Amino acid sequence: MxxxxxxxxxxxxxxxxxxxxxxxxxxxxxxxxxxxxxxxxxxxxxxxxxxxxxxxxxxxxxxxxxxxxxxxxxxxxLRVRGLSGAEKEGIQNHFVGASDVGDVVERARDVLREMSHLTVVVQAPRIDSDTISHLEFVKLREDQLLAVIATSAGNVQNKAVQIDFSLESGELERINNYLRELVAGRTLAEIRARVAAELEDERTRHDQVKARALGLASVAVPEHHRASLIVDGQSNILSVAESVDGARTLLRALEEKEFILKLLDRTLQAPGICVFIGAEANLADLTDVSVVTAPYGEENRPVGTIGVIGPSRINYAKVISLVDFTADVITKALPKL
Structure with missing residues (x-):
């Protein structure tokens, strides 16, 4: 051209x-x-x-x-319009005092909705793709342990695990020490694979501590974890849609959250900003729609996605900058929790 x-x-x-x-x-x-x-x-x-x-x-x-x-x-x-210093400061101030991962996600949703005037979608951190920082078992009763799993993004999960054996003196400490080395720097998916492989190893059967540690880990580590989805600002669609019918169709699509989750799963694998226009978004056959998303988390291991949904006629130059900067602020906020 x-x-x-x-x-x-x-x-x-x-x-x-x-x-x-x-x-x-x-x-x-x-x-x-x-x-x-x-x-x-x-x-x-x-x-x-x-x-x-x-x-x-x-x-x-x-x-x-x-x-x-x-x-x-x-x-x-397109020439993307960089945010002003005041806009950046306003977004960053929204995250001051955030107490946990859920709080960070909610603040990100609020600030992006207020500044974009569009519908915001946030895929909460996926524990599956997040690095595990801690796995420990705490004794509750003679026949029950509490599994504590913490991730680098700040997610913490607790699960009660029943046991049918008696722990010898100091055995639980040895189990936790072994698991500490096993999980270091790995995701849940990687840990599941490692546990399965170790359980198949003939040598495991002759090592009681190792066998019990792996058995406990296989029970405590959750299976595939479907990320939760937050959708907010649906009322904005009514003010920006080209037609009432178009607004209704998009609102119905947002109710079918599986469409959105599949789209966000695609963006989780892509580096940086993604822009889907019309049929590319694959949202219930909608054509007058655009979706702008960005992953957050470590560069090589994103844990979630944030984005906006609106009609195809949005201010791409501004919206791309807003989504990109907000994702970056989330990324920087998570390790501090």
């Missing part, structure tokens, strides 16, 4: 995102200082339409971007 065509497409998308109306060649020529006539701009717009980047709405002389046009704009033409 030539430079003139890129400039015209950028201008059309910018106007459309601001007004929601079809954009004509005269508007482009007048507002964007093109040194060519409206007829020339109109001709370029026609070429962009043939490429599938613009379309002609019914009963309108102007054009609007297609999903493909918006995709090209976001990928190749």
């Amino acid at each position: 030539g430079n003139r065509a890129k400039k015209v497409l950028h201008a059309v998308v910018t106007e459309y995102l601001g007004s929601g109306e079809a954009v004509g060649s005269k508007t482009i020529t007048r507002r964007y200082n093109f040194d060519v006539s409206p007829a020339t701009v109109r001709s370029v717009m026609g070429e962009l339409e043939e490429l599938g980047l613009l379309r002609h709405p019914h009963a309108s002389a102007g054009r609007v971007p297609t999903e493909r046009g918006l995709r090209y704009y976001v990928d190749s033409l």
